[in-house]
Amino acid sequence: xxxxxxxxxxxxxxxxxxxxxxxxxxxxxxxxxxxxxxxxxxxxxxxxxxxxxxxxxxxxxxxxxxxxxxxxxxxxxxxxxxxxxxxxxxxxxxxxxxxxxxxxxxxxxxxxxxxxxxxxxxxxxxxxxxxxxxxxxxxxxxxxxxxxxxxxxxxxxxxxxxxxxxxxxxxxxxxxxxxxxxxxxxxxxxxxxxxxxxxxxxxxxxxxxxxxxxxxxxxxxxxxxxxxxxxxxxxxxxxxx
Numbered sequence: 486x487x488x489x490x491x492x493x494x495x496x497x498x499x500x501x502x503x504x505x506x507x508x509x510x511x512x513x514x515x516x517x518x519x520x521x522x523x524x525x526x527x528x529x530x531x532x533x534x535x536x537x538x539x540x541x542x543x544x545x546x547x548x549x550x551x552x553x554x555x556x557x558x559x560x561x562x563x564x565x566x567x568x569x570x571x572x573x574x575x576x577x578x579x580x581x582x583x584x585x586x587x588x589x590x591x592x593x594x595x596x597x598x599x600x601x602x603x604x605x606x607x608x609x610x611x612x613x614x615x616x617x618x619x620x621x622x623x624x625x626x627x628x629x630x631x632x633x634x635x636x637x638x639x640x641x642x643x644x645x646x647x648x649x650x651x652x653x654x655x656x657x658x659x660x661x662x663x664x665x666x667x668x669x670x671x672x673x674x675x676x677x678x679x680x681x682x683x684x685x686x687x688x689x690x691x692x693x694x695x696x697x698x699x700x701x702x703x704x705x706x707x708x709x710x711x712x713x714x715x716x717x718x719x720x721x722x723x724x725x726x
Contacts, residue, residue: 513725629698631657661692
């Protein structure tokens, strides 16, 4: 008989197995869903609808960077933009899952699922953590206690960052190899439970990483960051806690 001495890890394991099976009924309470089955009223400015906002006015001089196409959201960065395109939607959970379908067109395309809390002033721009997916795989990083922590970030900008601080930042993320085919739709789930984050793509476990920043009490903003191009569809958010 095996005695489970770490109930938290057991809970996380069960939760992640549910994600791998794509049994969405087990993910918690569905608090947001968007299928992007709508049209825009014009083609000059971003008009994603359903309370999504974008960064285009600030980073791309108002040029269009989000387009609704064939029931999906196409995100791209304008040639004159000074930052990756950010498409944002508010939500609130401590533990939960974000799932969506995505499609990449080129080898250098990527999609960054960025979790934020704009009320947190100890980090730059509310950055808590990120999951970046590209053709080669996934990178998971705790930004709250890593690269976006203001003390560490300012030290790097000022050239005063120490070897110990560099080591701290390097230990706050991990990359996982997982080939993603181009010009095809893929399903990704990102689940946060306490200090652990897990990611699956197309029903296969890609990676799991633990760091204290993931346990931030309130995740309140999802930012989809795209430096080149990416398609997104069927965004769903479940709250477990």
